[in-house]
Amino acid sequence: CTLLLTYSPSSHFDDVLYESKDYPDGPLSVKSTSISHLQLGEITSERIMKTHFATFYSSTSDKPCSLLVIQCDPLTSSQTLIDHARHICTQEYFIYQNREKENPTAASQLRKHVVFLVHLPPGLKQRQREFSLDFQSIWQALFVDDLRAGTAGHTLDTIDMLKTSAYDLVASNRISLSKVLNSRCQYALSCCTVPSIQDVIAYYSERIRIYRILLADKEFVEFVE
Numbered sequence: 315c316t317l318l319l320t321y322s323p324s325s326h327f328d329d330v331l332y333e334s335k336d337y338p339d340g341p342l343s344v345k346s347t348s349i350s351h352l353q354l355g356e357i358t359s360e361r362i363m364k365t366h367f368a369t370f371y372s373s374t375s376d377k378p379c380s381l382l383v384i385q386c387d388p389l390t391s392s393q394t395l396i397d398h399a400r401h402i403c404t405q406e407y408f409i410y411q412n413r414e415k416e417n418p419t420a421a422s423q424l425r426k427h428v429v430f431l432v433h434l435p436p437g438l439k440q441r442q443r444e445f446s447l448d449f450q451s452i453w454q455a456l457f458v459d460d461l462r463a464g465t466a467g468h469t470l471d472t473i474d475m476l477k478t479s480a481y482d483l484v485a486s487n488r489i490s491l492s493k494v495l496n497s498r499c500q501y502a503l504s505c506c507t508v509p510s511i512q513d514v515i516a517y518y519s520e521r522i523r524i525y526r527i528l529l530a531d532k533e534f535v536e537f538v539e
Contacts, residue, residue: 315403316429316454319445322461323435324385327351330461348375351383354399354430355390367403371410371426372419379425386432388443396432396445403428404452492535 320326331349350370357363370382384403386396407428434443447455474488483489528534 315400315407315452316427316456317400317432317447318429319432319434319447319455319457320461321435321459322433324353324387324433326461327383327385327431347379347381348377349381349383351385354384354386354396357399360398360402363399363402364406367406367428368409370428371406374419375424377424380427382426382428384428384430386430388432388434388445393444393446396430397448400430400450400453403430404450407452492529495529495535 331351352366357366366382370380373380384399386399388396432445434445449455474483478488480489484491
């Protein structure tokens with residue numbers, strides 16, 4: 315079971331499902347994963363909630379993986395409700411595990427996973443979303459800034475930046491180090507050591523001047539890269 319926090323609004327998850335058809339080998343491939351999702355705020359009783367989890371764990375599918383996503387918005391679902399739903403999910407998980415140990419069924423051959431997706435997009439001061447994270451034994455807690463993989467045509471997307479080191483991105487020419495140094499002058503200067511400058515007033519402007527001279531030197535930039 316996974317508790318996934320994100321700044322993305324709930325509509326971004328719909329975008330992810332829609333875009334998943336373009337990634338046949340991705341983690342949400344419709345070829346290999348049976349995906350179902352619910353809005354926690356629309357579940358009206360504990361009995362219905364238990365039924366959803368029990369049905370998910372006992373169901374079979376022609377696909378090797380089954381994923382149940384419970385979308386939670388702290389504006390419509392309180393912290394208490396989300397925690398209680400997770401508790402019910404944990405109970406049903408252990409019931410399913412014990413039942414399968416005693417009498418294995420076809421459902422035990424499937425990889426099943428439940429994700430509680432908590433949306434925390436920035437809002438107005440009067441409508442801020444907050445969620446207190448607690449850790450439970452079978453739950454993995456993750457945070458993803460933006461659920462969307464990225465826009466087609468862009469050099470980088472979220473997945474690339476999470477999985478690839480900055481060195482590899484520069485080495486593969488997906489990031490231009492010279493452009494970064496020029497555009498992020500303030501940060502680069504904080505790491506730049508220059509010869510001693512006696513005039514305190516001119517210190518910062520002199521650092522900028524030296525820094526720009528170095529960036530204008532092609533051999534120096536190539537050496538840094």
